Amino acid sequence: MEVLTNRNKPIFIHEGYQYIFDKFGADQVTKFYRCRRRDIHCKGRIMVSINGVIEVTGNHGGYDESPVGIEIARTITNVKKRAMDTMEAPAVAINQCIEHLTVAGKGMLSSVNNLKQVPTESSAS
Numbered sequence: 385m386e387v388l389t390n391r392n393k394p395i396f397i398h399e400g401y402q403y404i405f406d407k408f409g410a411d412q413v414t415k416f417y418r419c420r421r422r423d424i425h426c427k428g429r430i431m432v433s434i435n436g437v438i439e440v441t442g443n444h445g446g447y448d449e450s451p452v453g454i455e456i457a458r459t460i461t462n463v464k465k466r467a468m469d470t471m472e473a474p475a476v477a478i479n480q481c482i483e484h485l486t487v488a489g490k491g492m493l494s495s496v497n498n499l500k501q502v503p504t505e506s507s508a509s
């Protein structure tokens with residue numbers, strides 16, 4: 385399954401891990417993806433052949449990817465698609481899509497939104 389990041393990069397989700405497209409193989413059809421967790425220098429890799437066979441070629445080192453993170457990635461993709469397909473206002477599309485999130489997903493989404501807000505009161509005076 386493919387979803388998109390905030391920067392519209394394709395993400396491949398496999399066995400609970402998120403992979404970002406890296407490059408094509410020497411045959412020009414096999415796709416190589418690397419684990420999204422570059423922040424922890426994860427060595428997880430997959431190869432996806434043209435007939436859809438997925439081969440895991442790297443080791444994730446044993447951490448557990450958060451299922452909520454994947455849920456959020458899916459939701460963001462749905463919001464983008466819906467906004468493009470229906471010409472709805474973004475806020476309407478977001479509300480339609482987050483309606484189906486789990487409680488944990490909604491909690492994470494609101495914390496993500498909070499992070500984007502710039503504090504305005506503390507240092508003003």
Ligand SMILES: [Zn+2]
Nearest residue numbers: 419426428444
């Ligand atoms: Zn990984």
